[in-house]
Amino acid sequence: MTSTKGKTSAAFAQRASSTLTTAGLTAADAVTARLADRGLRSARALGARAHEIAPRTAGSNFLRDGAFQNLEPDSGGPAPDFQVFVDMVRRPGRPRTSIPVLTPRFAEEAAELTVTWLGHASALVELDGARILTDPVFSRRCSPSDIVGPARMHASPVTVADLPPIDVVLISHDHYDHLDMTTVVELAVRQPALRFVAPIGVGAHLEVWGIAADRITEADWWETRTLTVGTTDLTFTCCPARHFSGRALTRNLAQWASWGVAGPTHRMFFSGDTGFTEQFEEVGARLGAVDLTLVAVGAYDPVWPDIHVNPEEAVAIHRMVTGDAVGDAVMIPIHWGTFNLARHTWGDPIARVLPTAAANAATVLVPPPGGAIDLVGRTGTGVENPAWWEASA
Structure with missing residues (x-):
């Protein structure tokens, strides 16, 4: 005799399969997708395994003995000691008061050049009439668990359901605070026309989660890919970054990257996660002048100087990739203020980046979570109220 519990489980699986396969997810992953939609996690959140990633990266010139490594060698920061771990548990980087969160309002048509910061490395960029969403993470925790991990x-200023039509989800690498299974699966389900662009190897995670292969475009360092969005061609250039990858114990099987995106009129640069490297001089030379940079400014620490930039280095990267156009380009700080991932105080990234920018002829605008800035008209939150963050710091 079949139990009531067994009948319920079977019905759940059948409903999930029939609903989600029509949105480009395979039947085998339909139940995982439904669990993600309910805010639950599973072992599948760990992503693809080594043998699933390897075929996607096998032809790369940057692969060494089956793994990737940074182009610039590690400079050798101090080894973490017991006090470092004590400090990390204490996590001093919390705000003094609640952080203001705005509810963004999106127009029916995408703008010429507008940025809405959604927290951490998630930003919705409207560029030449196309909408590009970077590293979307809307879950409460950047972890495979609902119980442990940075919260x-x-x-989040938005849910996936609140978003306007997205053309491209742009992914920098596979760490949990940049690639969230729950968010990307729901995006794939709700918006079956959107495409995913990622460094090589990262697409294996997306396929494991049931996203159809023809929706995924991957590129190796220095490769370009062109996607047509409506009548607009967008060119994505996969650029080096100085970081690492991995969702479990094995590191660097998939690549990590920064990105350049060029439309017919405007160009942007997205740093993803990175430490400082002279490679950004070459990035700037290859991309040409950009109008916008999204550069990480947070989660720096003396024990990992090579994988996360500090605010002064972030401004240097902005100058390196904008070149002679630095006076006209705008930098939006990302990777700060949402997850407590290092030992600096909550407001330290902005307290340091703003005077550094002023001393280096760089324009830095700081929207609050959910704040939008129109870079053509130079209007929006972060322009009209640039000191909003000081109350929380």
């Missing part, structure tokens, strides 16, 4: 210090 958000402010609510």
